[in-house]
Amino acid sequence: MSQLGRLVRVARADFSYFFRTKWLMAILLTLSLSDMLVTALVYGKIVSGLDYFHYLVPGIIVVGLFSAATDTGRRVWLALRDGMVQYYMTLPLNTSGLVVANIISGGLGGLVYSGLLLLIASIVITPQGVINAILILPFLFVLSTGIAGLAAFFASVSRRGEIYWVYAQALQVSMVTISTVFYPSSTVSQVLPGPIAIVAKYNPLSLAADVLRSSAFGSSPLDTNALGNLVATSLPLAAVGAIAYWFILRVIRANGKP
Amino acid sequence: MNRVLTLAKFNIGILLSQRTWFVLSWALFGMQLAVYGSLMSKLVSPVNVPDYFFFYAIGLMVIIVFDSGADVGRHFVEHAHEGELPYFLSLPISRRGFLASQAIYGIANTMIKILPPLVIVLYFVGRLTPQGVFFAAIALFLLGLGITGLMVSFSFIAFKSIDIYSAVIAGLSALLVRFSTVFYPLIFLPNFYSPISLLSPLTYGADLTRWILGFDSTKLLDPTVAAVVVTAIAVGTLSLSVRIVDKIIEGVKAS
Numbered sequence: 331m332s333q334l335g336r337l338v339r340v341a342r343a344d345f346s347y348f349f350r351t352k353w354l355m356a357i358l359l360t361l362s363l364s365d366m367l368v369t370a371l372v373y374g375k376i377v378s379g380l381d382y383f384h385y386l387v388p389g390i391i392v393v394g395l396f397s398a399a400t401d402t403g404r405r406v407w408l409a410l411r412d413g414m415v416q417y418y419m420t421l422p423l424n425t426s427g428l429v430v431a432n433i434i435s436g437g438l439g440g441l442v443y444s445g446l447l448l449l450i451a452s453i454v455i456t457p458q459g460v461i462n463a464i465l466i467l468p469f470l471f472v473l474s475t476g477i478a479g480l481a482a483f484f485a486s487v488s489r490r491g492e493i494y495w496v497y498a499q500a501l502q503v504s505m506v507t508i509s510t511v512f513y514p515s516s517t518v519s520q521v522l523p524g525p526i527a528i529v530a531k532y533n534p535l536s537l538a539a540d541v542l543r544s545s546a547f548g549s550s551p552l553d554t555n556a557l558g559n560l561v562a563t564s565l566p567l568a569a570v571g572a573i574a575y576w577f578i579l580r581v582i583r584a585n586g587k588p
Numbered sequence: 589m590n591r592v593l594t595l596a597k598f599n600i601g602i603l604l605s606q607r608t609w610f611v612l613s614w615a616l617f618g619m620q621l622a623v624y625g626s627l628m629s630k631l632v633s634p635v636n637v638p639d640y641f642f643f644y645a646i647g648l649m650v651i652i653v654f655d656s657g658a659d660v661g662r663h664f665v666e667h668a669h670e671g672e673l674p675y676f677l678s679l680p681i682s683r684r685g686f687l688a689s690q691a692i693y694g695i696a697n698t699m700i701k702i703l704p705p706l707v708i709v710l711y712f713v714g715r716l717t718p719q720g721v722f723f724a725a726i727a728l729f730l731l732g733l734g735i736t737g738l739m740v741s742f743s744f745i746a747f748k749s750i751d752i753y754s755a756v757i758a759g760l761s762a763l764l765v766r767f768s769t770v771f772y773p774l775i776f777l778p779n780f781y782s783p784i785s786l787l788s789p790l791t792y793g794a795d796l797t798r799w800i801l802g803f804d805s806t807k808l809l810d811p812t813v814a815a816v817v818v819t820a821i822a823v824g825t826l827s828l829s830v831r832i833v834d835k836i837i838e839g840v841k842a843s
Contacts, residue, residue: 353755378633
């Protein structure tokens with residue numbers, strides 16, 4: 331079997347783990363559904379000058395994608411902590427293949443989960459561009475891969491104890507809060523300093539949420555510029571994560587420990 | 589009593605050695621308040637919720653209290669799963685004494701996490717008074733005790749499966765927070781959600797703390813009812829946890 335074939339098999343096995351952690355799926359679904367059907371609904375009543383329910387629901391899909399994709403980080407961290415990574419390295423697959431397989435499976439997890447949320451959201455808000463929503467899915471996969479890479483990066487650099495959870499929480503709060511997932515970019519520019527407002531605007535989560543709002547749930551044509559920006563901001567995250575994870579695996583291969 | 593305090597001191601010593609978590613907790617609180625709180629207070633109409641920034645700040649503190657209570661439950665469960673529980677049970681201390689030491693640990697954890705943000709927020713919004721800090725800390729403390737009791741009561745699930753325990757706690761957290769007045773006043777919850785939100789202890793804790801700190805009382809629950817419910821939940825869930833742990837703690841095996 332070729333390296334590519336082995337890579338696909340490892341990615342498939344790793345991806346199947348996402349469905350086996352039923353408790354994780356239950357948590358994610360409870361969080362996302364309660365955000366959609368309670369938080370968005372109530373905020374829709376107290377926010378003025380904006381149809382906040384319609385604004386927030388696409389954002390919740392993107393936050394769900396983020397949570398599902400970061401599970402890759404948890405799994406990499408557990409593998410490094412429990413020594414499972416030693417077993418991974420006995421597989422007939424080179425280090426780069428192993429890294430790519432893990433990150434792709436994380437990306438697929440995020441895609442499946444966000445696709446599921448997109449379907450559920452379609453029940454509460456009729457999508458104006460169903461074809462656009464389908465066309466956006468590959469871009470959501472790229473975003474999910476980027477987030478999975480970033481989570482793998484933090485898992486790789488977490489050398490001691492539970493520090494990974496510190497990084498994971500800080501990553502989630504900073505990426506989700508400094509974005510336009512919850513508030514329009516015009517409000518962000520009014521309140522936050524210029525450079526932070528730019529970071530929020532070009533945050534890949536903001537780009538994905540904006541595209542979903544305008545082209546999947548709205549009636550605008552697909553914004554190719556925004557999709558290009560989404561790919562351009564997501565791929566470097568995946569690359570950074572892949573390099574960090576590859577490096578740590580090489581160190582383990584050479585020294586027997588991270 | 590001395591033995592309870594010795595065990596509590598040991599646990600608090602471990603707690604204080606984990607400074608990173610406290611710094612992270614305060615930093616995340618500051619960031620969420622400064623970014624999310626400021627931005628959402630621009631979007632929320634002052635006619636609906638006057639001073640949403642302050643409303644949200646108290647809600648965020650309630651979340652810290654909730655997380656802190658959940659920490660105690662997790663701590664307890666980890667003791668069981670890492671095989672430390674049989675060792676603790678072999679100490680010359682009663683089961684109730686052991687639980688009391690866990691509760692003291694929980695109180696210390698909550699107060700360390702909550703007092704600095706509380707004082708700083710009240711200072712920035714111009715509502716800092718010694719009485720306000722004192723009574724708000726008592727309200728949050730009682731709420732924390734209630735949550736701790738609830739989480740320890742649920743720990744019996746973890747003795748069966750740690751994954752199911754994690755799922756139950758995370759799912760419960762999501763529902764308790766969203767179906768409560770932590771982030772929005774009760775009057776804006778749709779009618780079909782209001783009865784559920786009255787079942788969440790966070791609703792009473794959040795509204796009681798806001799009332800103590802001088803928030804517009806027309807948007808809040810009756811403070812007497814809130815105070816009675818928060819106290820009853822603290823006493824009730826702690827008693828429940830004592831009974832449950834007394835019955836199921838035997839035969840717990842490390843995973």
